[in-house]
Amino acid sequence: MDELTDRSAPRRGRPPDPTLRPRLLATARRLLAEGGLQALNADRLARAAGAGKSAVHRRWPDLLDLAADVVRTADLAKPAQGAAATVDDLAALAAGWSAPLSLPERAAASLVGAHRHHAALAEAFVGAVDTPLTELATTLLARRGPVDPARASRVAQVLRALLVGRLVRGPVSPAHADGLAREVLDPLLGRPGG
Amino acid sequence: MDELTDRSAPRRGRPPDPTLRPRLLATARRLLAEGGLQALNADRLARAAGAGKSAVHRRWPDLLDLAADVVRTADLAKPAQGAAATVDDLAALAAGWSAPLSLPERAAASLVGAHRHHAALAEAFVGAVDTPLTELATTLLARRGPVDPARASRVAQVLRALLVGRLVRGPVSPAHADGLAREVLDPLLGRPGG
Incomplete structure (x- = not known):
């Protein structure tokens, strides 16, 4: 055919x-x-x-569909695969934010604004970023206690902002990533069992 | 001439x-x-x-210089003009994150990835986002006590990630913005006088 x-x-x-x-x-x-x-x-x-x-x-x-495939295969939520619970686990997770952007990540980064105007690209970003980070937020919260959906959505949004921030502005320093884990992520997740 | x-x-x-x-x-x-x-x-x-x-x-x-002018005139760091100190002031500041994107903001948002490849655009984003938010971070911290530069740079980075996140993914709900002020910004700024 x-x-x-x-x-x-x-x-x-x-x-x-x-x-x-x-x-x-x-x-x-x-x-x-x-x-x-x-x-x-x-x-x-x-x-x-x-x-x-x-x-x-x-x-x-349509070449934008090819661009969407580039986003889908860039492994954007890679530093999100761990399922940390202690503040040191979070720091290990955040260490990924100080890694230089790989070539696939740089390719995807150059498509960030363009997804506003192309449904296939927007969908690829949702699948590559939003979905895995929403899952990660829920996993992280579950390690500390019952999951409040409003808090899970806030955690996911902060993770997404930091990931997109790295794509758009480049990696942060290792000290910076460590500070973000301890001063942003950890308080946002709340106390274990609390 | x-x-x-x-x-x-x-x-x-x-x-x-x-x-x-x-x-x-x-x-x-x-x-x-x-x-x-x-x-x-x-x-x-x-x-x-x-x-x-x-x-x-x-x-x-070069039309990219025109695009840079569009970024410069989009008033991107507008919600950053206050100089809040209490957690309620921060919530008022964060309320701007739930506002729909204006037309100038949407125009600038579509240029976010492209700035990787155009120096004039990249410079326009630094002037419109990084510079005012770095100043805001220092102002907010100064209201609470002596300013630690490492902490100021972390606060600026989180403000930037949230601002770019809004440009790229759209505004958050008002409840979400309020939660971000109370659970992210307030702990990140530290205690008054501390």
Whole structure:
């Protein structure tokens, strides 16, 4: 069916190259990290990946969908995977905020404002940031006692603000991250059992 | 001298229209708020403002400089002008975080990621967000006692994260803003005199 609707499909009998999609995605990531959304166009992408333009259009008829895939695969909520309870655990969690941005993170960072105007991008950010951090907030609170939903939503919002702040303004110093864990996160979570 | 270097300058003897610059700026703000950076081009801007394209190029040879002017005039750190001391003052300050984004704020919000790749834009954000919030952090701490620079920088970073979070993800609920003032800002500032 693809071959009927897509004039640029590979010739019958020649299987599509399975390395092409990840290669195009990696190239898009690099173009975005280096030059932002304005640097992402099908011509440049195809040339840089050593592929045809039709290979791009076939996979992502709208390049913003490709940008959304870059967000989804940037592992943005990575420092959120622990489930800390003590203030030292929180400091270990916060240490991730002082790490330099990886290339996938820089690519996603350059898309932060643009998601206002593209539903697919906005949805990708919700899935990559909001959902995991909402889960993390609930997990952290549950370690200390019964979970109040209003407090969970506040904790999630602060975690999100700090994560987006790192994307947008770069990492903080290790001392800074430690201070944020002890002076912001810990009081916000409340006392164990309280 | 402008007339020598600028072929599109108004004819000798006809004064330039003083309303044109603010009109172009207001139009750029609207285009950015509605469609993001990709909607800002000289053709569309000139047409929408009822001006010639040369009027745009003469004032902003690079449209990113126009975008930087949009950031500078968006009054982003507006809720930061008070100088609160008690927790109720902080709640009043935080109430601004639940206000819907104005059109100038929405225009600036769509430029958040793009500033990574444009020095003029990045500088405009520093002037419109970092500088006033660093001053606010110092003012707030000074109301409670001697100012520790490390703590001031942490307070400024949290204020910045919350402000950028509002730009990027929209306003929080009033209850949320109140909770952030009481559970995040107040403990972060420390006790009066302490």
